[in-house]
Amino acid sequence: MSVIINAEHISYSYPADEAERPVEALRDVSFSVAEGEFVAILGHNGCGKSTLAKILCMILQPGEGTLSIDGKDMTADDITEEDINQGRRKVGMVFQNPDNQLVATIVEEDVAFGPENLGYPPEKIRRRVDWALETVGMTKYARHATHRLSGGQKQRVAIAGAIAMHRKCIIFDESTAMLDPHGRKEVMDTITRLNREEGITVIHITHYMNEATMADRVLVMQKGGIIMEGKPAEVFSRTEELWAAGLDVPQTTELLWHVRRAGYDVALDIFDPEKCAAEIARALKGTAHGRDNT
């Protein structure tokens, strides 16, 4: 599978603000994302994950290191405005605040904004918009006013706007943080569907642990660096390390951790309540031979 995003040794510092020193936001970050992958980036506020998102979207230029998008080095010295625009046609972003990223008053006009910028003929834009709205399940709101929608619906319109340009990869920068549980579920369902059915690469930045369990791979950030990387199961097994990084683990993992500490042999990487219960039942019933001192 080809690599869509490749970041090598990226560092970034925000410029000094008046008397204060420059603030280091990212230090030597390296990772790559394959096409079709679903990667979650976890970390508490101020760990550098939003800075990373802005670099991936080429809103910020990394101070050091290289970033390639679909094989093209975006940090090369001879990079032009046009190259950056080409990069943005491949990688899109959905932001945190649903109110601050919609441009038009009518849903379908907003979704059309991106394709219009690319200069497509009207019929092609129309097809793209209809497809995008269908994909996020917002077809029946096509002529509605954007400011009247719920938070989750607004985010789905923003997602439609991002995919209407036929992007290979979408970055979600805490796109669920401001939503209620219902809206969060709406958006997560849409994200997973995009990934599974449309084959769009997803990079999902979040601090909700249960959202990260849906990903193929999880990166955990702290103080501007990546401190853990692996499948959700692997990462959440390292419960104490996550707690130390100011993060939570799913409640199932937390309970299993208590059970393990009491001397039972259980796995920690279970996120489903039923499976968690089954694992505990198995361990408790097999106490006689299940004890070891971890």
Place this chain on the structure above:
Amino acid sequence: MKADIAFGQYYEGNSFLHKLDPRWKILFVIFYIVVIFLAKNVFAFALLILSAVFLILISQIRLRTILRGLRPLIFIISFTALINIFWLKGETLLIDWWIFHIYLEGLINALLIVVRVVILVVGTSILLTYTTTPIALTDGLERLLSPLAKIHLPVHEFSMMMTIALRFIPTLVEETEKIMNAQKARGADFSTGSLVHRAKALIPILIPLFISAFRRAEELATAMECRCYTGGEGRTRMNVLHSGWRDLAALLALCALCAGVILLNIFASGYTLAL
């Protein structure tokens, strides 16, 4: 419950007027205004009244809505009417009591001016605001003015500004309400005290509002950049405006109205407007 401010007051509908091309509509309104000011005598005005009634009928907008739109104008209408009634001198003296001298000509003149203002407001609001979405209006305006872009006037930028303003007005109104409530919860008082006191009381609302507006603007700019916005150049639109038989029919009707008003001005004799 949500802030829904009357910006443009568009009424959803499917009438003949709703389906007109917004570019033509803007031109029609200008034309209609010209015709209204051309009318000079009672007969021409009668024709104008007919045209306004016709507009109301085909717009499918309820009369009550239209009358409500006139309410803010009651003061200015009555003021001009009174000036005409009391100050215009004519031949037929109707009332002559103390310092009041009211002439028939004054009365009729007042009536015609009232009719003119009412038709002006009703006609333009039906043609433009009631039956055209603000976004279609902005769009129509941009395209009408697009030749001016050739002489480097920022037509696209202007229309993008209008679009964004339309998009953010409800958001900011809602935000103002929230901030006001938050400060009220801290005991802020906006409704009592001297004028200076009240102006000062606005600071805790205005500062957070401005900061929030700037933050929104910054985030929106980033989002637009991420969506490959690089200005008007090379940009196309999804909705293409089509003019069709309806626009032609409307144009012909307006021309007929114009001709009718001119003919009545010349050939019909009746009370003529003095102003």
Place this chain on the structure above:
Amino acid sequence: MAEITLENVTYIYGKGAPYEMRALDDVSLTFRSGEVTGLIGHTGSGKSTLVQMLNGLLRPDSGKVLLDGKDIWEDPKKIQQIRFQVGLVMQYPEYQLFDETVEADISFGPKNMGLAPEKIKEAVARAAQFAGLAPELLKKSPFDLSGGQKRRAALAGIMAMEPAVLVLDEPAAGLDPGGRREILGRIREYQRESGANVIIVSHSMEDMALYCDRVLVMENGRLVMSGTPAQVFSQADALIAVGLDVPQITRVARALQDVGVDIGLDIYTVKFAAQRLLSGREAHEG
């Protein structure tokens, strides 16, 4: 003591308009003093409307809001006084910060109350301590603080009025796990120290389970459930029926019962579940 009682309160948005909506429908309930009460319900269930009733930002169409038995609308001119007694922290309160320094911003409320300068200073210092703001932060501009600090500065702005009732609408929204724990822990501590009547509105069942003494559930403008977290969360089916969720750990407890490990259904925190699950067994084996 500060008890808020709603008596048959009804509130209708857009009365007479085609989109008329009954946001609160004949609601009667009491928020008791000395407790943290959690108010849950999905968006549009009427909980935000209810919150604005408590300090008189909205006035009921019918029914009464009583503070210690007295109708808060008895004299509408004195509604401002009610707002000093019932402090309301709105959603995303950091957007209300406006003054040059954090200290000045926190003192906005006490100043409006007409307190003497030295009293204000005391109140601000106390509130800042409750909210966990280090003294050196007080001289800074509120706009230079981090997200979590801004939130706590705004919270301090309400706490400085020392209200007998503290109402918070989604105090932890948008914060990361560390930030959530910090702010909710501070609120809990404030309740313990001051004995105030604290009301928290939230979507997060997990947070409610951890920090509240009593939970009220709203749906369609009505109160549909109330009780201790254990009582409410043990009725998982009823909660799910009104579009809410139960904490994940409660689901685990139900699943455990299904596979023959009964730790009860009144489970709502992980620690509690672990205790029930393991304590008996340790004793048995040890």
